Amino acid sequence: MTLSFYVHIPYCVKRCGYCDFNTYTPNELRAGGDIASVSEGYVDLLIEEVNLIPESGPIPTIFFGGGTPTLMEPMDLGRVLSQLENKFGFADGCEITIEANPDSVTLEKLEALHSIGINRISFGMQSANSHVLKVLDRTHNPENVAKAIDWAKSAGFAEISVDLIYGTPGESVEDWSSTVDTALSLPITHISAYALIVEEGTKLGSQVKRGEVVMPDDDLTADKYLIADEKFHSAGFDWYEVSNWAKPGSECRHNIGYWKGVNWWGLGPGAHSHMDGRRWWNVKHPNSYRDRLQEGESPMLGEEFLTDTEKESERILLEIRIRDGIGISSLDSEQRSRLLPFLAAGHLSNEWWQEGRVILTQSGRLLADQIVREILL
Ligand SMILES: C[S@@+](CC[C@H](N)C(=O)[O-])C[C@H]1O[C@@H](n2cnc3c(N)ncnc32)[C@H](O)[C@@H]1O
Numbered sequence: 001m002t003l004s005f006y007v008h009i010p011y012c013v014k015r016c017g018y019c020d021f022n023t024y025t026p027n028e029l030r031a032g033g034d035i036a037s038v039s040e041g042y043v044d045l046l047i048e049e050v051n052l053i054p055e056s057g058p059i060p061t062i063f064f065g066g067g068t069p070t071l072m073e074p075m076d077l078g079r080v081l082s083q084l085e086n087k088f089g090f091a092d093g094c095e096i097t098i099e100a101n102p103d104s105v106t107l108e109k110l111e112a113l114h115s116i117g118i119n120r121i122s123f124g125m126q127s128a129n130s131h132v133l134k135v136l137d138r139t140h141n142p143e144n145v146a147k148a149i150d151w152a153k154s155a156g157f158a159e160i161s162v163d164l165i166y167g168t169p170g171e172s173v174e175d176w177s178s179t180v181d182t183a184l185s186l187p188i189t190h191i192s193a194y195a196l197i198v199e200e201g202t203k204l205g206s207q208v209k210r211g212e213v214v215m216p217d218d219d220l221t222a223d224k225y226l227i228a229d230e231k232f233h234s235a236g237f238d239w240y241e242v243s244n245w246a247k248p249g250s251e252c253r254h255n256i257g258y259w260k261g262v263n264w265w266g267l268g269p270g271a272h273s274h275m276d277g278r279r280w281w282n283v284k285h286p287n288s289y290r291d292r293l294q295e296g297e298s299p300m301l302g303e304e305f306l307t308d309t310e311k312e313s314e315r316i317l318l319e320i321r322i323r324d325g326i327g328i329s330s331l332d333s334e335q336r337s338r339l340l341p342f343l344a345a346g347h348l349s350n351e352w353w354q355e356g357r358v359i360l361t362q363s364g365r366l367l368a369d370q371i372v373r374e375i376l377l
């Protein structure tokens, strides 16, 4: 048995208006503190959690996510990696990713991150338009992205990804096209593009509720997906999951693992883990996480065991979104017949259906959630 690892870094300099991730600013944690002081000792806690994990085989993938992992000292992240390597070993070609906010890196930092073994970096670019970044309440300006990516390349990163967001209030189709073109002009190998989700309780959520900003029409947002897909495809980036495109061979193996239901351990506050149908999650706040580990206790807050039916629903929900799709033989005859209208309308690939697989076409990718609901009725 092998485990992939997700390592959560729950700190950001400032909270972006749309984000409800489990992340904290120094102000939220301790008035007047800076990131270095609020995160002091955090890596020791992650190492304590590693010590609680049962033995397993060499690690295939590791992902530092957040929050903003690039706010941590590379040497400290290196201590987490050494602990994981000493305890489990790394599989050949172990993929080690870090998420980065373009504002939180320098050439020296990127060189240091590369030298500790991190071999893949994903930048939160979001948009190339200042007015869109302003609505998203981001700290970075568009120029920082190109600079950060050039540094990443010079530092030796061969696998560089950007995250984009489309469907922001005030974003025109031209704005989005220019964001896609700008991303494609950068030396990257991978792109994630997500439609903006308005989360309740966020600053953006309140602005939308009060009518201060207006969310664009769903049809316009769907058009933006199609524009991006065409442009990515023409530039040699193929879709391999509904929101992810890569040059051949540059797909993110860590995320493919999630979609295929592998076993992974999430380290850090609020992190989720999965082993053979058992799922559990850690206490959410960094202070509760610290208290648990300092008492020598597990940080686990809750757990659930999936029934066979739940495992099957989860498999379908995740696999329909990836390029390999679902084997038709794994569906019962009623589920298959409920898919026939989608096949007839061109939302499922006819060619692949003949080969025994349910694979979304471009128009089908826009209807992924509806198609899943139909299969799982
Ligand atoms: C942890 S962040 C990436 C690293 C870094 N914190 C940053 O934002 O630059 C993960 C990604 O999730 C996406 N994301 C977060 N909240 C979202 C939302 N409400 N709707 C759509 N995408 C969202 C953003 O594209 C973001 O880059």
Ligand code: SF4
Pocket (backbone or CB within 6 Å): 011, 012, 014, 015, 016, 019, 020, 021, 023, 066, 067, 068, 101, 124
């Ligand atoms: S920097 Fe990233 S994790 Fe932090 S608030 Fe913004 S989107 Fe969320």
